Amino acid sequence: MKKQINVSIFATSIFAALFLMCVTGHAQFTPADFFKDSSGCQGCHNGISDKSGDASFGVHWRASVMANASNDPYWRASVRRETIDHPKAATAIEDKCATCHMPMTRFSQKQNGQSGQVFAHLPDSEGRVTGADALFAKDGVSCSVCHQIQDKSLGEESSFTGGFQIDVTKPAGDRAVYGPFEVEKGVRSVMNSASGYSPQKSEHIQKSELCATCHTLYTHALDDAGRETAVLAEQVPFLEWQHSDYADAASCQDCHMVLADGPMAISSVLGSPRENVQKHVFRGGNAFLLSMLGAFSDELFLNTSATELQRTRTATIEQLQQNAATLELSVRPLTEGDTQISALVTVINNTGHKLPTAYPSRRVWIQLTVKDDHQAIVFESGRFYDGKIRGNDNDRNARRFEPHYDVITSSEQVQIYEAILGDSQNRVTTGLLQATDYLKDNRIVPAGFDKETAHSDIAVKGAARDDISFGDGLDKVAYEVPLPPAQGTYTVTANLWYQPIGYRWAVNLNATEAREAADFLRMYRRMDKNQTVVKLAETTVKTTVLPSLTITDADRAAAKQAAALQAETENLD
Amino acid sequence: MRRRISKKFFLPIGMLMLFLGMLLPQLAQTGSKQAEWKTLTKGRDVFQAACASCHGTNGQGKSIESVGFKTPLPDFTDCNFTSREPADDWFQIARLGGPVRGFNQMMPAFGDALDEAQLKAAIRHVKQFCSETDKWPDGIFNLPRALVTGKAFPEDEYVFAYAMNGGLSEFQGKFITEKRLGARHQLELAVPFVVKEVIREGSDQTSWGEGVGDMALGYKLNVFHSLKSLTIVSLSTEVIVPTGDEYDDIGKGIFRIEPFLALGQIIPHVGFLQIQAGAELSTKTDRVAHELFWRAAFGHSFQRGGYGRTWSPMVEVLGAKELEDGAFINWHIVPELQVTLNQRQHVMLCLGAEIPTRNLNSADDVKYMAYLLWDWFDGGFTEGW
Known part of the structure; x- marks a missing residue:
């Protein structure tokens, strides 16, 4: 009897184990069920060129910030900080961050009913990536992510914060990828055989709404107990763009994916020249990250080279310098003895979103310098040094920040266009999930942006809101600065600087005791701080002091004589 | 009696012809671009259009950096490689893709894009990368x-x-x-x-x-x-x-x-x-x-x-x-x-x-x-x- 029971238990156990294997085994998706890593696309989409040279999609893309979304040491450190600051929400934080930085791995995990993970998929210290999840995680925002996003709900709130939709009904080998061009049937077959995807023309791939799925991000502020207390529009360039004149004029892709120089094939395999091909350089705003990736490409085990990253950095800087902003400067004429110089700086935002935009670590500021005949500086506001801005309260003290100015009267004041986050106590913070609102948001709005009608997610915050010279694509700042009694010629120079990772946003990670934070800070400290900034614009006005109008006794006598002569003439008449 | 044709008749006809005259070269150009590789007959040209992006114009295979994938590419100038398999095996791989012979999927199937003559011409071109075909038995x-x-x-x-x-x-x-x-x-x-x-x-x-x-x-x-x-x-x-x-x-x-x-x-x-x-x-x-x-x-x-x-x-x-x-x-x-x-x-x-x-x-x-x-x-x- 006992033997029979044992046999029954054994048989039941075997059956249960087999049942569980069947039930759970087949339901586990891997990223390869939905995506192809970029190496599967580069073979045919490299080796293409336009008149200006190599325009290989893969070569360009792999040296972009998007390709390296999960390799970014700053992002890794920031995610770690948030998980340490909010341990109860660590799983949700990793899941949210993985959505757009490790989209392929996270997507398949989500299909398995799991949360996305970040740190489990980073390479080990030898650069090894183990398993498909880590391999796909390393591939960042890869070809088969963007090109598989379906034209569903795009531009709607549900599509934001990584809410893109990818077909999960069709098996690998039978899936569509979207592009702007019609592809000949035979070539479709070639592509399908090598990649498992069939190219399909769809215009939505060229619309801003597609980019908005990841570049519109809301974060949820958490209290100490891990409860959500507020929603913050962490980065919303798409919404800024929608509220500007650019919404009807140019898409994200129009500016950030430069047009090929003349007709160009999009494939090196049976490719035919096509008009208006948009290259895959992805000129964004983070030139500094590209420098850092280039400097530490070996340590980060990147699938690109320092040379390629430098090329992207150069293209990014060119874009920033040529297309981001214009600076105008006028100086009121000086006369001898004046003890104040008056200048008016106008910053014009030439972009289709706020300047700067997106992740709130970014800042733009004006450096105004007045030099005398001997090139000695008699006034300066906004000098950059060692990663910091002289006069900026926030760089001196993490709990303070520099207000928005309409008039600057002292070298201790500097006009910085930035987003300053505040926590529930209105204290300045760089902790994303501590932030409940912006204490200051004077990032220069794009042309057509009406700050009165702007939704609170994109609203101007702080003193800029009431500054009548701020808005609709520009800001005017007056400088009324003291001088020694004026003489000779003065050179007034205005520079517009841009820094993707502001000082506080870097050094505040000091408080995070974790390998990722230490790694980033080590890299940051070893970088030349001049590489953390880009000069967007520069303008200079020279003004020569006019002689003052003093009346001598001889002048008075001559005037009296002339008046008498005129009276005498009138009497004669 | 001959009817006089009104000048009004010529105007729309003329405009239509002018329009067609402007449009046709455009259409012809688009068509020729699309079909450019379809008309290729020489093995070298077919190879250049379909194969060279990975295998290199010289047949030696492009670098990993260039092609972006890690599967090593063969050197067709190496007779020890090029002479090993019969041309028909090469043809089937070119027609149906790498997996047909257990090779990587990265080798596409060209059978729907190129016709048999084009593929065979390309294979002949590949085979000639070996400069010592007289020494190496096929x-x-x-x-x-x-x-x-x-x-x-x-x-x-x-x-x-x-x-x-x-x-x-x-x-x-x-x-x-x-x-x-x-x-x-x-x-x-x-x-x-x-x-x-x-x-x-x-x-x-x-x-x-x-x-x-x-x-x-x-x-x-x-x-x-x-x-x-x-x-x-x-x-x-x-x-x-x-x-x-x-x-x-x-x-x-x-x-x-x-x-x-x-x-x-x-x-x-x-x-x-x-x-x-x-x-x-x-x-x-x-x-x-x-x-x-x-x-x-x-x-x-x-x-x-x-x-x-x-x-x-x-x-x-x-x-x-x-x-x-x-x-x-x-x-x-x-x-x-x-x-x-x-x-x-x-x-x-x-x-x-x-x-x-x-x-x-x-x-x-x-x-x-x-x-x-x-x-x-x-x-x-x-x-x-």
């Missing part, structure tokens, strides 16, 4: 290996051959390794293992003897190959070393030398014929006589759709005669079937039976034979399944 001569008859084509392969007699009194396994050297040369080592029933001296009981048999070292030299006549001829010599136990009849106890000629002949639309003829020369004829042998294998290979598993039924006729007075000619017939086991087609199995034409009294007189072959040049054993 893979078309790599005919299916018969169970007994030797091949003319120099190979890189491991073979495990097995034979047993119907009486289950003798079992022989043989491990053969063949290593090609350059264009025409090949070295070979064969190590047999024998298990057989023996009656030892002083005993009338049978017992089992076992051990390593006589090992053989061989050298093959390809002396002729012609794609025109579809013929390949090689000369070979084997030295058989007496490593086997003579007393258990596992070895013959003396050195022997076995020179032979091997010929392969493709007979279009019919099949193939392989002939091997030579002699086994004894160093001590008082113990082992010289022997002449001649062997022929005829067969045909079938593939599903030209690309699937390859089935090669063959029949061998084997003849041998010891050079002794009164010796008979021993004839055997060997029906057999070789089949490729994997997609790459570099692992094969062959099964057959050696049937004597004389003294066939029972099934015990039949020798059952098999081999498992791994052409290791084409990849690891576990690759390409």
